[in-house]
Amino acid sequence: MADADAAIRLTDTDAALARLSAVQKRYLEDPFVKHLVPRAHLQPPRAPLINIGTFVRTTAIDDLVFRWLQTSASEGTRCQIVSLGAGSDTRFWRIATGAHKDALATYIELDFPEITTKKAMAIRKSKELSAVLKEVKVSHGGTGIASSNYHLLPADIRLPPDAALAHHLPSDILSPILPTLLLFECVLVYMAPESSAAVLRWFVERQTGPLGSIVYEMFRLQDSFGRVMVENLKARNVSLPGAAPYPSMESLPTRFTSVGFSAAQALTLKDIRKSYIPTSELERIAHLELVDEIEELELVLDHYAITWGIRAPPERVWGQWGL
Numbered sequence: 574m575a576d577a578d579a580a581i582r583l584t585d586t587d588a589a590l591a592r593l594s595a596v597q598k599r600y601l602e603d604p605f606v607k608h609l610v611p612r613a614h615l616q617p618p619r620a621p622l623i624n625i626g627t628f629v630r631t632t633a634i635d636d637l638v639f640r641w642l643q644t645s646a647s648e649g650t651r652c653q654i655v656s657l658g659a660g661s662d663t664r665f666w667r668i669a670t671g672a673h674k675d676a677l678a679t680y681i682e683l684d685f686p687e688i689t690t691k692k693a694m695a696i697r698k699s700k701e702l703s704a705v706l707k708e709v710k711v712s713h714g715g716t717g718i719a720s721s722n723y724h725l726l727p728a729d730i731r732l733p734p735d736a737a738l739a740h741h742l743p744s745d746i747l748s749p750i751l752p753t754l755l756l757f758e759c760v761l762v763y764m765a766p767e768s769s770a771a772v773l774r775w776f777v778e779r780q781t782g783p784l785g786s787i788v789y790e791m792f793r794l795q796d797s798f799g800r801v802m803v804e805n806l807k808a809r810n811v812s813l814p815g816a817a818p819y820p821s822m823e824s825l826p827t828r829f830t831s832v833g834f835s836a837a838q839a840l841t842l843k844d845i846r847k848s849y850i851p852t853s854e855l856e857r858i859a860h861l862e863l864v865d866e867i868e869e870l871e872l873v874l875d876h877y878a879i880t881w882g883i884r885a886p887p888e889r890v891w892g893q894w895g896l
């Protein structure tokens with residue numbers, strides 16, 4: 574179990590290196606990522622297929638997050654974001670210094686203590702990262718960070734939420750009333766489906782205001798390409814118990830609707846790249862690197878999906894993507 578958890582934690586290094594590479598190759602703009610990746614300037618770039626996948630995933634999730642922030646602002650309120658299994662993600666810094674910063678009340682990140690300790694150290698070491706935090710204090714014996722607009726919390730989110738989440742998220746950290754957005758970016762696939770459902774149900778029951786959630790993950794793992802993905806991860810001691818109940822596009826939204834969300838929708842990265850990324854952006858990235866394996870790219874992107882769900886009165890819509 575301990576080894577399996579270490580292998581799961583290592584997936585954060587993959588995600589961080591992919592983000593760094595997409596920034597180095599100018600797919601994405603992110604001045605913060607280099608402060609969260611050790612020896613960032615020495616890291617070699619990743620393959621073009623990985624850069625494009627990271628670009629599509631990040632652009633799409635950013636878009637959903639920004640729409641959620643905009644909707645909260647248009648309702649005259651601010652919103653809170655909780656990122657579970659946040660790893661070395663930089664989204665908080667990008668939001669808190671970006672066009673929607675006034676719509677953000679607080680941003681909370683949870684991950685295993687080994688990951689949050691490293692992140693807390695990187696934040697303390699970097700002027701660029703710590704300057705964005707307001708009234709910052711080290712918490713949880715150095716494994717966390719507390720500030721008025723950002724919290725970094727050490728937690729295993731598989732533990733029963735009434736103990737783990739309730740302990741870490743009292744009302745003065747996470748308001749039960751404000752609009753709340755939950756992010757699970759490549760996380761739930763590593764957990765048993767019952768644990769993920771328990772986490773979602775805990776938030777559905779606790780939050781009385783509008784609740785949204787975005788899940789990004791791999792799926793379609795039964796086909797031949799999917800089986801190769803599973804085998805590659807198995808060779809690294811990573812298993813994917815969370816993927817089993819969501820083998821198809823139709824099944825993905827049930828992750829939300831089965832635990833009390835009112836509506837949910839899913840799209841593959843392949844469909845998002847084709848139909849939702851602005852043409853101007855696709856033209857821009859087409860000039861960055863030579864990609865001749867378009868079929869392979871589409872095959873990879875077809876095995877990753879973004880699913881988002883909302884629990885809110887029917888008049889609260891998410892934005893042009895349909896909810």
Ligand code: SAM
Nearest residue numbers: 582584585588658659660684685729730731758
């Ligand atoms: N969300 C980040 C991103 O997209 O860059 C990191 C993704 S990484 C693939 C998965 C992260 O989930 C790792 O940081 C890992 O430690 C975290 N994680 C997985 N299972 C977890 C659990 N049970 N409790 C807390 N964190 C977990």
